[in-house]
Each structure stands twice: as structure tokens, then as C-alpha cells.
Amino acid sequence: MASDTSKQQGRPGPEMGHRPPLLSVRELGVALQTRGGNLQLTQNISFEVGAGERVGIVGESGCGKTVTGLALLRLLPARSMQVSGKILLDGTDLLRLPGRQMRAIRGRQVAMIFQEPMSALDPVFTIGQQIGEAIRAHFPVGAREARERAVDVLDRVGIPLPQRRHDEYPHQLSGGMRQRAMIAIALACQPRLLIADEPTTALDVTIQAQIIELLVKLSSEAGTALLFITHDLGVVAETCERVLTMYAGQVVEDAPVEDVLVRPRHPYTSALMRSLPNLSVPKSVLPSIPGRVPNALAMPAGCRFAPRCAHARPACGRAQDALPVGADHRVRCARFDELELPGTAA
Amino acid sequence: MSVPLLQAEDVLVQFPAPGQAPIRAVDRVSFSVAANETFGVIGESGSGKSTLGRALVCLNRPDAGRILHDGADPFALTGRAFRAHRRNYQIIFQDPNAALNPRMTILDSVCEPLEILGEATAAARRDRARAMMDRVGLSGSYAGRYPHELSGGQKQRVNIARALTVRPKLMVCDEVVAALDVSIQAEVLNLLAELQGEFGLTFVFITHDLGVVSHVSDRIAVMYLGKIVELGPAARVRHAPLHPYTEALLSAEPSALPAAMRTRERIVLHGEIPSPADPPSGCRFRTRCRFAEPRCAVDAPAFREVQPGHFAACHFVDQLTLQGPAS
Numbered sequence: 001m002a003s004d005t006s007k008q009q010g011r012p013g014p015e016m017g018h019r020p021p022l023l024s025v026r027e028l029g030v031a032l033q034t035r036g037g038n039l040q041l042t043q044n045i046s047f048e049v050g051a052g053e054r055v056g057i058v059g060e061s062g063c064g065k066t067v068t069g070l071a072l073l074r075l076l077p078a079r080s081m082q083v084s085g086k087i088l089l090d091g092t093d094l095l096r097l098p099g100r101q102m103r104a105i106r107g108r109q110v111a112m113i114f115q116e117p118m119s120a121l122d123p124v125f126t127i128g129q130q131i132g133e134a135i136r137a138h139f140p141v142g143a144r145e146a147r148e149r150a151v152d153v154l155d156r157v158g159i160p161l162p163q164r165r166h167d168e169y170p171h172q173l174s175g176g177m178r179q180r181a182m183i184a185i186a187l188a189c190q191p192r193l194l195i196a197d198e199p200t201t202a203l204d205v206t207i208q209a210q211i212i213e214l215l216v217k218l219s220s221e222a223g224t225a226l227l228f229i230t231h232d233l234g235v236v237a238e239t240c241e242r243v244l245t246m247y248a249g250q251v252v253e254d255a256p257v258e259d260v261l262v263r264p265r266h267p268y269t270s271a272l273m274r275s276l277p278n279l280s281v282p283k284s285v286l287p288s289i290p291g292r293v294p295n296a297l298a299m300p301a302g303c304r305f306a307p308r309c310a311h312a313r314p315a316c317g318r319a320q321d322a323l324p325v326g327a328d329h330r331v332r333c334a335r336f337d338e339l340e341l342p343g344t345a346a
Numbered sequence: 347m348s349v350p351l352l353q354a355e356d357v358l359v360q361f362p363a364p365g366q367a368p369i370r371a372v373d374r375v376s377f378s379v380a381a382n383e384t385f386g387v388i389g390e391s392g393s394g395k396s397t398l399g400r401a402l403v404c405l406n407r408p409d410a411g412r413i414l415h416d417g418a419d420p421f422a423l424t425g426r427a428f429r430a431h432r433r434n435y436q437i438i439f440q441d442p443n444a445a446l447n448p449r450m451t452i453l454d455s456v457c458e459p460l461e462i463l464g465e466a467t468a469a470a471r472r473d474r475a476r477a478m479m480d481r482v483g484l485s486g487s488y489a490g491r492y493p494h495e496l497s498g499g500q501k502q503r504v505n506i507a508r509a510l511t512v513r514p515k516l517m518v519c520d521e522v523v524a525a526l527d528v529s530i531q532a533e534v535l536n537l538l539a540e541l542q543g544e545f546g547l548t549f550v551f552i553t554h555d556l557g558v559v560s561h562v563s564d565r566i567a568v569m570y571l572g573k574i575v576e577l578g579p580a581a582r583v584r585h586a587p588l589h590p591y592t593e594a595l596l597s598a599e600p601s602a603l604p605a606a607m608r609t610r611e612r613i614v615l616h617g618e619i620p621s622p623a624d625p626p627s628g629c630r631f632r633t634r635c636r637f638a639e640p641r642c643a644v645d646a647p648a649f650r651e652v653q654p655g656h657f658a659a660c661h662f663v664d665q666l667t668l669q670g671p672a673s
Binding site: 060061174175176177204205206207208209210212213231232233234235236237238258261262271272273275276277278279280282283285286287288289292343344345 | 390391497498527528529530531532533535536539554555556557558560561562563580581594595597598599600601602603604605607612614615616618619634
């Protein structure tokens, strides 16, 4: 894994230069078409995911992280949502692919798992049938071979008695086991990128720890890249190598996890970290962020966080591009260099 | 010593299960909560924490044992006296949406508890409701709005306001911030802390979130399959747990600290919480405990005071060296 080697050298070097990333998202935007015109939900989203790399997307409800995940697989309704920009998978723009070729990529190259396994699984088919369906959609194998592969992948995701579980229905499984079954379906075709949208949010903390351990293990064993969408900074810190912070439809910071936890460069990233209750003195007043996330109908013209930012200056009224902090760190803040913002370690 | 505001004595709450023995959701639990205290209850799904919370405010009647409010059994009261008593013990639920009637305006929802109690005139009730809305940070412009027009955090403020209009002594907060984003969660937690000082409130704070419970609580009770397995001062439970389940729970909590500051080894529990319909014999945690021995399957460990004010139910509590949180 490229990112692992570079980490050992202390600095994720310019290997991205000679080795094209697995996924390169450029200027991705999603607009909702309404009677009153287009409502821009996300804008100018650009980031890369290297082969085998684990990248997190954090942000609060409504920041556009789920819409971004769905857009990558072209799962948004084409009638009401307009996707612009480029989604390059190995250099091929997914947004330009005809439907049939896109279907060959979904599940095979890029797979996705969701927050609520019960609503993502079909209640009238067995777990095995649902894994088999994915396998047979992409490989020319018979029923017996599909069953063998399904049982094998159930075993790999740590489901006990995989032969028996193969023939059970989703309702017969616990929440944690259902999420494992979802992961089994997603990994059955050995995709190169797995998009996981809040996969542990509905789970208890001890089960969440199991699923995180499993995802990290499977991703490093098979070299599957992971795009982990979550609201939980702790989960990102324990799972990912790099993290994108989203706010109001934009990526405001893109940085190696370890760097950003120590020194976030965007005031929003820092504020998000400081509001975690387990990092503050018990019974103290928790730092919170004044105001509300702006409405998509009335986005601030300049920096979108400026109206709530303790460090805002008149200059923040101008639209803010993502600026390089170092080789592998970008931030959408004009004052990133002069501010000393606390991370979780402070 | 004065009488505690709330006492649970050997409380058992069970639910009938067709074709099998009743499910003991809360199984012989005892503790007391002093006035102005914040008592945290932590546990995973199915641990019985919500059932316990409901029993504390008389929404579930204990099948055995007693709940005492100010030293008296509220279930001994009947009719009007019972209703008049309950105003002092309020509960706020997790889902701010489900707790509000979508067809009632915010002001009507906040007024309703006072109406039911038949207090004051309609005009005076509205004034009190408006004053309370104002106190929880909802401006007058929200009065005529409906729940769907509000955000999750605002709806939870409405629920806090309506519980407070009747000036309770104790509030059970059942996962009140679980559905909220972290920055909103911080605001609501700050608000609750302010209100506690201002109104002299006592809180029973039920949550699955260790960060939240250790931030707000004076003492913490850890529940597992209907039993309290550990109870003690918040800082002790968080930094020097006595029960292996507490240790595992602390260790499972994802930490947002840089890797170099995450010193402890992570303990990942195997398996899942067993069904409360068929709990393990002996110690209920033994099927997932890394220290379990044959004895644990036979004897249920006694819940005893290991250090002053710090209780745990484990046979080996004196022999184990447990680690604190992962961070």
C-alpha cells in the first residue's frame, strides 16, 4: 500500500505524482432541481483516494457527505439531481459512462454499504441469495460456485456458522451480524473501493469496535480502498489515514488524520473537535459553535463558515478556494497560516 | 442524612413473553439519587436502561421492589394525588420528533402539561410557556410553528421546555442528545447544565455515550442485561473501572486522539449482548468476559461496595487489574 510505506517514511511523499490515484474526484457538484431553479447541495468537491487508502469524510447532518457518496456511484435520481464535475476511476470518468458500463463498475470496482442494514437488505431473500446475486452479476459462475464464494465471504467477515447463515433471512440476524452481511455482499466481488456511509452509527459501541476492526483488517488484507463517511471523529481517527471535513456542501479541509488531530487548519474542523464531550473537563461548559448551518437557498457569498467563525475577518467575505498547507494538506481558509487552532490533543 | 430524592430498591420490571418465562428487563436494581445530583446510567441496547428510566417516573410499574420518591412510594397514591405527584418527576425522550404532536403548534405543546394539571388561567399558562421557551433559547417567533418547521436541536429544546414548565424536581433524560450533531449536542448539554443550577434540578441521565455520561454525571451506573454491574463516582468509573464490562466499554469507545496519545490496548469484546429472554447463568457478562472462569457460570456475583461509594458485581473484583479508557 502506497500510503503505508510513505507513512513509515514520516511524510506521504509525492508518490501520487507518478502513481495515479484510484479515484480522483474533480469539482464534483450536486444540484437539486426544483421548480424555483437549481439548489446547489454540494460544490467544488475535489479529492483523491489512492489504491488501498482509507479516507474519511466527516461533517454534520446536511453537509453533503451522503450525497457525495451516492453521487460517486451515480445512485442519485437523475430526474431531480444534476451531477457536475468529474469522477475519475483509474482515469475513466464515471459520469460519462453509459448505463451498462456503469453497472459493470457498481459492486465490482466500487461497492457501497449503508447505515441501516435492515433497510438495505431485502427481507424476502436469504443472505446467501443476496451475496450470490452480486457475484453472478459480475462473474460467469454457476449456482454452486456462487454458493461456495458466498459462504467463503461470510466466513471472512466473521459470521459464525457461515453455511447455516447463508440460508437465513435478514430478520434472523442481529444488527451487528446484518452489518457484517452487508459488508460480505459489498466485498463478494473484491471491489477496489468500498464506500461506507455511517456503517457503525446504528450499532452499539462494542459491536462498532468489532465492525471497525473488521473493515480495517479486510481493507488492508485485500488492498481495498475505503471511503468512510461518518459524523464521528473518533471513528475516523481509528479507521482512516486521511480525512476530509465537509461543511455546507464543501470540503473545507483535506489532511492526514494524524496531522489534523494535532493541528487542524480550518476553524470549523477545530470547533468540531472541541465540542466532543469526552475531550473536555467534566462538568465544564462545552465549546459549541454559535449560529446554524446556512440554508442551501442562502449560502454566504464568501467563506461559508465565516458567519459562525470566531476568527472571521472582512476578507472572509470573499469566496474561498482550497489552499495548500503542505504537500498533502489543503484547507479552505484564508487565515490558516496565522491561526493556531487547537486539535483534540490540546 | 436526609432522604434521597429518588430511591430504587430491588426493582424488578418484567415483560410477558408468549410461551416462555417473562423477560426481566430490569432485574433487581438498587440505588439512590440525591437532590441536585446528576446520576448517569450507561449501557448498550437491551441493557434495560430505558425501562429503568420509565419505571423511575412511574411509566412502568415495578413487578417487585420499590421506587421511592422523597422517601414515599408513588404507587401507593391513587387518582388525583398520583397525578399531582408525578409532575415532580419528568422524562425527556431520545427522538424529539416522536415526542411532539405534529398537529400541535410549539406553544400548544409546551402549554399542554400545565393544561392537564389544570393550573392557572389559559393566558397565564401561555405566558409561562413563552417564558420557558425563551429560557431554553427558542424565541417567540417559534410559538406558532409546527414541529416539522424546527431542527432536531430546536425540537429537543421544546421537549425540555415542556418538561420544565411544571417545575419538576427530577428529570430523566433518556438519550436526549443521541440524535443530535456534536455541535448541537454540546449546546443542549450546556443548556441542561445551566437549567440544573437555575431550577435546582436532579437528573438521571440515560445514554449509551460514554463521553456524554462522563461529562455530565456525578455518579455513573453501568448496566448490562438488566443488572447494574458497576456504580461509582464518575471519575472513578471512567478512570479506574472495577468491572470487566466497564473496562471493555471504555476501551471500545472510539477516540479522536492522535495515535501517539492512545496509550491503552483496545479490548474488542467477542460476540454480542445475549438475549434478555435467556440470560447466561451466573454472571451475565461471563459469555463475553476475558477473565471468565468456571465459577462465573455457577454463582451470580454479589453487587458489593468495593471502595467507599464504588460498587461492582464481579467475583474477581479484588484480583483483576483493569485498564482505564483507551485515551
